[in-house]
Amino acid sequence: MFETLPRVPDDPILGISAAFKRDTTPLKVDLGVGVYKDDQGNTPVPAAVRRAEAEIIAAQKTKTYLTPVGNPGFNAQVAELVAGTDLAGRKGDWATAQAPGGSGALRLGAELLRLSSPGSKIHVSDPTWANHVPLLGSAGFQLERYPYYSATRHAVEFERMLAHLEALPASAVVLLHACCHNPTGQDLGMTQWEAIADVCARRGLLPFVDIAYQGLGDDLERDAASIRLIARQVPEMLVAVSCSKNFGLYRERTGLLMVLTSSTERAAIATGQLGRLARTIWSMPPDHGAALVDRVLSQPELRRSWSDELATMAARINGLRQLLADALVARTHGTDFSWITRQRGMFSRLDLTPAMVDTLREQHHVYCAPDGRINIAGVSAGNVGHVAASVAAVLGYA
Numbered sequence: 080m081f082e083t084l085p086r087v088p089d090d091p092i093l094g095i096s097a098a099f100k101r102d103t104t105p106l107k108v109d110l111g112v113g114v115y116k117d118d119q120g121n122t123p124v125p126a127a128v129r130r131a132e133a134e135i136i137a138a139q140k141t142k143t144y145l146t147p148v149g150n151p152g153f154n155a156q157v158a159e160l161v162a163g164t165d166l167a168g169r170k171g172d173w174a175t176a177q178a179p180g181g182s183g184a185l186r187l188g189a190e191l192l193r194l195s196s197p198g199s200k201i202h203v204s205d206p207t208w209a210n211h212v213p214l215l216g217s218a219g220f221q222l223e224r225y226p227y228y229s230a231t232r233h234a235v236e237f238e239r240m241l242a243h244l245e246a247l248p249a250s251a252v253v254l255l256h257a258c259c260h261n262p263t264g265q266d267l268g269m270t271q272w273e274a275i276a277d278v279c280a281r282r283g284l285l286p287f288v289d290i291a292y293q294g295l296g297d298d299l300e301r302d303a304a305s306i307r308l309i310a311r312q313v314p315e316m317l318v319a320v321s322c323s324k325n326f327g328l329y330r331e332r333t334g335l336l337m338v339l340t341s342s343t344e345r346a347a348i349a350t351g352q353l354g355r356l357a358r359t360i361w362s363m364p365p366d367h368g369a370a371l372v373d374r375v376l377s378q379p380e381l382r383r384s385w386s387d388e389l390a391t392m393a394a395r396i397n398g399l400r401q402l403l404a405d406a407l408v409a410r411t412h413g414t415d416f417s418w419i420t421r422q423r424g425m426f427s428r429l430d431l432t433p434a435m436v437d438t439l440r441e442q443h444h445v446y447c448a449p450d451g452r453i454n455i456a457g458v459s460a461g462n463v464g465h466v467a468a469s470v471a472a473v474l475g476y477a
């Protein structure tokens with residue numbers, strides 16, 4: 080039976096990690112998958128998360144089931160972290176469901192949309208995270224792209240984006256990156272977010288906001304400001320939250336789907352639907368990561384330690400942006416790379432063709448995504464010279 084299965088090509092992002100592991104050269108640099116790294120190239124578990132883990136393991140007497148919508152403490156804490164303590168003025172109107180990672184939250188959101196508006200299309204930014212398309216597409220949705228990033232100007236094509244959204248039919252779903260746009264690192268400014276919220280409200284578009292890097296761009300508040308602004312203007316929205324990067328919980332698969340509905344009664348109905356959908360896919364989400372996040376956010380001392388460490392991580396990434404931009408300018412006869420310092424989060428996208436990306440990997444042992452996306456956190460004081468010289472070489476600078 081299985082002989083009919085075709086071979087699957089490498090995942091555009093996870094395939095890089097596999098190729099990197101196979102490379103035995105000490106010079107190699109991994110700028111592939113979006114994980115935070117410290118100066119030694121390690122991906123640490125934040126101290127507060129480790130403490131919460133020790134405390135939970137010491138106190139936990141049972142691992143019996145929770146519910147299909149997960150750990151209520153986690154759901155409430157993360158919803159507040161994202162939408163603010165007043166949940167953007169609509170406290171009773173949110174339904175939440177814990178999900179296995181941000182990807183699980185996106186998928187659960189898509190399943191809910193399939194029930195509520197099966198004819199809608201999901202519109203994603205051009206470009207968007209490589210996994211958005213298969214992830215949402217395999218939930219049965221047709222995906223279309225709206226203009227977002229100008230690779231020549233290294234800036235958002237805002238006028239074109241807005242004009243495109245203005246022309247969408249009511250109830251079109253618009254997938255937005257709250258902060259730290261993946262793969263470009265190019266975010267919208269607050270005035271631009273105001274215009275996006277306005278067009279969504281006026282045209283009856285449904286915003287579906289992906290927030291996977293809260294705290295790793297500017298700070299916890301500013302990175303979530305877009306969501307709070309939109310929530311004040313539109314009757315309904317979806318938010319998919321990932322705790323992988325900001326809590327260092329990658330493999331624990333810890334995420335949340337938030338659904339803003341038009342009333343408290345609708346929120347209760349949506350919660351029921353989310354529980355039923357979860358039950359039919361994964362029955363219930365894994366608890367460990369969620370229990371850790373709940374503890375970190377609910378214990379003031381742990382919360383302070385975590386947010387301080389997160390701020391240090393963000394500052395380090397932003398410092399690396401400057402370091403890399405300076406090193407690139409120095410090796411490319413003064414070419415402008417200041418756009419790297421204006422972008423936020425883990426990623427920027429270098430102007431590399433797929434062939435250049437192959438050369439970078441094969442001849443210089445620098446690994447990045449096929450579209451030229453680099454994980455800035457993979458740069459370090461120790462490797463920035465090699466990275467910049469290699470990029471300059473493939474770009475044709477002597």
Ligand code: LMR
Nearest residue numbers: 092111112113208210261
């Ligand atoms: C990335 O974009 O590199 C991360 O979100 C990891 C992933 O799952 O692709």
